[in-house]
Amino acid sequence: MIYVCQFATVAATAASAQSAESAMLWGLLLIGAAIIVLALELLLPSGGLLALVAGFLLVGSLVAFFQHSPGAGWLALTLMIVLGPICCWYGFKIWSKSPLADKMILTDEGPTTPHEQSLEGAVGVAETPLRPIGTVRVNDQRRDALSELGVIEAGTHIVVVEDHDNQLKVRAAQPHEKEQS
Helix, strand or coil, X not given: CHHXXXXXXXXXXXXXXXXXXXXXXXXXXXXXXXXXXXXXXXXXXXXXXXXXXXXXXXXXXXHXXXXXCHHHHHHHHHHHHHHHHXXXXXXHHHHCXXXXXXXXXXXXXXXXXXXXXXXXXXXXEECCCECCEEEEEECCEEEEEEECCCCECCCCEEEEEEEECCEEEEEECXXXXXXXX
């Protein structure tokens, strides 16, 4: 990051030493570099460091434009303030539809209805004693469970009372419920 700041400073200083056209060229090159660095920010996990570097590049480009002429500097500043957010919004809109964004952004792939994968009411067997926490087997799935009331010994048929956030609350099954398993 220090090298980029030094590069922007050297570029602005070189622009002042050169002709006015050179300052304009440096300003445009620094804006292009800032756009490339911002695009890299979407691809590389830098924790915002690349965005900071892009900010320094934009400041360096403004310095170069002001060294070309005050009118060019104010025009560049105005365009950055007005067009910068619009371009960022449009860029994110396009990027969010890309395959890369689909891999990076979490989506809700849960059940479409609340009871589609719910185990409430399902009958199973306690594989370990539930005192009050243990392991049960329900629908050929081995799951951790919490006993609703008291201790449930291993091998006892159980009924799932509550299935909330992947945590099962169970109770011992009544004789007529054991037949469902």
